[in-house]
Amino acid sequence: MSVPALMSNLRPELKPGYDAALDQREKFLNKYKNSKSTHENFARETNRYLFWLYFVHGVDITLQTQDEITSYIDFLMNPPDKYVGIKRPLTHEDWKPLNGPLRESSLKLVKSSLNAFMVYLIGKRFIKFNPVIGLAKIQVEETDVDTEIEKTRERYLTLEVFTKSLAAVKILHERLEVDSDKRMYFARNRFILCFYYLTMVRISEFAKINSNHIVIIDKATNDWGVKVLGKGRKMREIPLHPTLVKEIELYHDMPIEAFSKGEPQPLLKPLIGQGNLESKSLSAIVKTMFTEIADYFKMELNDEETEDAVRHASSHWLRHTGGSHLLLNGADLVVVRDILGHASVVTTNTYLHTDSKKVIKNAIGKLSI
Known part of the structure; x- marks a missing residue:
């Protein structure tokens, strides 16, 4: 199986953490194997986030904070050209995580997918903190933040x-x-x-x-x-x-x-x-x-x-x-x-x-x- 060019530069010290995160991701996705749409959405969003976290941002998932989520959203909505291309399977050498800037309307799905993954990891004691809960307002150029994220942050009581x-x-x-x-x-x-x-x-x-x-x-x-x-x-x-x-x-x-x-x-x-x-x-x-x-x-x-x-x-x-x-x-x-x-x-x-x-x-x- 060929490895995408974008995934050939993982720093050696991050590899053990990345492999462990992939193992947890596989177990997490297995919970949704009987729900095709949910499984596909969660698979896509968790794969894209782990790729960004380890290969682009260079941080282990156990060390992530809300700053990582904020930076990731910015990456999705304003991606550098090298990460944008036509849709190809992950096994393709020229695989890209995005086919263009993420639409603001898609942020709700990104957040709900990552939140589900983080909750699972907390339950497995793999991470201690859910960086998605309480996410601060994300500024989007020339428009308001996805209102659903703002509602999730504000419309509940601690x-x-x-x-x-x-x-x-x-x-x-x-x-x-x-x-x-x-x-x-x-x-x-x-x-x-x-x-x-x-x-x-x-x-x-x-x-x-x-x-x-x-x-x-x-x-x-x-x-x-x-x-x-x-x-x-x-x-x-x-x-x-x-x-x-x-x-x-x-x-x-x-x-x-x-x-x-x-x-x-x-x-x-x-x-x-x-x-x-x-x-x-x-x-x-x-x-x-x-x-x-x-x-x-x-x-x-x-x-x-x-x-x-x-x-x-x-x-x-x-x-x-x-x-x-x-x-x-x-x-x-x-x-x-x-x-x-x-x-x-x-x-x-x-x-x-x-x-x-x-x-x-x-x-x-x-x-x-």
């Missing part, structure tokens, strides 16, 4: 900020008298924050959940779950974190067994009237809740940094926050996809695996509040 926010809601709830009119209001806020974070449901899904959707998963271990009807009317079952089981019992003032088997009622109780809240109403409630949390940090704690971090948060931020924290805890990308109810890690249409319930339960168990 573990520290989320923990502070939950503590604030609990304080606002528990310091009120039991018969206070506002106690139920803050009790609802507390429940919303916990449920969103620990299940990562969509707002439209949360609004429709009733008590009869809470089900026992394993009687022997007393594990509970919630059945969620997602996009495309696809049903998935999300295990309930033990803390969330306690929060359900606290919020509804009854054991979860009684709540799940009684007369069907909304999981999220309206303060006025009956029935399920509409998605728009729930969205407004969450926005108001975060405004109040921000006011608490500003007025009572003089914590402007945390105030700024939560001031514009929304229900989708909580969904993204839970998913991001799972990935940071080393959960597999496919497992997170199943929990979130995504059709695919990129664009393919795959379904919840029936044999993944235990894996999903273990992944959610890694979250703590």
Whole structure:
């Protein structure tokens, strides 16, 4: 097999690291062998990144930082002429990594592919740091940065900020008298924050959940779950974190067994009237809740940094926050996809695996509040 001319100049001290990275890449790609589109996308993007990292930039993957990712994006969008050519197989002597500057619209795929690879490497203890998470805004000449990268960076809460926010809601709830009119209001806020974070449901899904959707998963271990009807009317079952089981019992003032088997009622109780809240109403409630949390940090704690971090948060931020924290805890990308109810890690249409319930339960168990 011939070696491309561009890959004939690897520095000797980098070869062991490159070979080890290729071995990890092969194992990573093997996880997606049954998903043709995802496998091809991940194979292309990881190969191109490792080529740039070792042969162009000259840095071992265990030493990479966010600066490497930023420089790599710049390389893709402004490639030197020697790295651009017609598409050829990797075995061709005149193989080039690019056939032209990368389009801005393709940055999302690059980032999601590299993020999946980095999460896998962290899980294998091959690297300690994911340089893609928290990626700083990348400046693109004469245009804005890919908005999806900016959203990923900003529209979720760090573990520290989320923990502070939950503590604030609990304080606002528990310091009120039991018969206070506002106690139920803050009790609802507390429940919303916990449920969103620990299940990562969509707002439209949360609004429709009733008590009869809470089900026992394993009687022997007393594990509970919630059945969620997602996009495309696809049903998935999300295990309930033990803390969330306690929060359900606290919020509804009854054991979860009684709540799940009684007369069907909304999981999220309206303060006025009956029935399920509409998605728009729930969205407004969450926005108001975060405004109040921000006011608490500003007025009572003089914590402007945390105030700024939560001031514009929304229900989708909580969904993204839970998913991001799972990935940071080393959960597999496919497992997170199943929990979130995504059709695919990129664009393919795959379904919840029936044999993944235990894996999903273990992944959610890694979250703590």
